[in-house]
């Protein structure tokens with residue numbers, strides 16, 4: 001028998017629900033990816049670069065042209081001037097970036113604070129690094145940080161805090177004042193911050209993304225992660241980046257160098273071209289996704305689900321207590337897929353230990369209008 005290094009990890013719910021959707025023909029609002037394609041000019045650029053022979057290894061830290069584009073974006077959006085050479089690293093997906101950051105920082109016996117519900121890749125990465133995850137629950141219903149609990153959880157073993165804003169699965173946003181509060185709590189301690197900001201451009205109702213990149217004090221001890229896959233509707237490209245001060249970037253790169261060495265070359269060329277030629281894409285994203293959120297929520301208002309509109313990401317959580325309070329959320333997601341033809345994700349899977357009264361499922365609204373209309377019709381008929 002193999003003694004597993006990750007004994008509690010099995011097939012993820014994302015795979016299970018997508019398989020169930022495929023088996024049952026349910027509309028798949030479970031896993032977080034668009035059912036429409038990325039911009040044509042971007043896809044054409046990949047084809048062009050593949051044919052032009054840009055098919056060998058990229059530099060370990062990423063193509064300079066793409067790092068320059070990222071640095072320019074960060075300066076324009078967040079007012080932070082970063083060195084494309086020393087502070088920007090291109091990675092094969094945000095997931096690889098998160099993994100490498102955790103391996104680079106977390107030592108045996110270190111504690112890492114994560115806020116549940118949390119994205120599923122953090123905890124296994126901490127475990128593989130020999131660390132221990134301290135799971136703190138965000139306060140419901142708005143999924144805000146419990147500052148008292150955080151203050152009590154921080155101790156001599158705390159090495160890293162993982163933030164995620166805009167937040168998957170809830171869509172909640174951290175505010176500038178939250179970052180100030182966090183800075184106060186970790187000031188003078190040997191604690192780093194991993195800020196997962198892959199949905200940085202999906203912020204609605206005119207609100208601002210309070211990036212750690214805007215926060216001078218926190219940035220000095222932070223690694224900030226984003227994903228081109230989310231921003232350009234190409235999740236299958238698995239291309240992301242990390243921004244961190246030079247000393248932290250150097251440590252991250254030591255791991256990244258031996259996990260993957262570099263990201264995919266023609267994709268990096270294409271993204272660099274597209275970012276230079278279509279800077280408006282990013283500016284248009286909030287309205288693009290807000291329209292989808294509003295369409296879905298307007299339609300869902302006629303159902304028995306209850307919800308508050310998601311302030312960010314492309315996810316909407318909804319409470320089903322009025323429909324099947326007898327089912328836990330995993331049972332509910334199965335029932336919705338099998339009996340009503342809509343695949344969702346139960347929110348409890350994002351918890352180490354979910355509250356017993358949790359009755360929430362997550363819908364992904366990164367879908368074409370007709371998909372959202374069809375799904376809403378089925379959900380309203382329940």
Ligand SMILES: Cc1ncc(COP(=O)(O)O)c(C=O)c1O
Pocket residue numbers: 032092093094095096119164168196198226227228229230235238239240
């Ligand atoms: C919060 C969060 N972080 C990271 C990722 C991974 O991004 P990528 O596909 O670029 O690896 C996702 C994808 O769903 C996510 O939701």
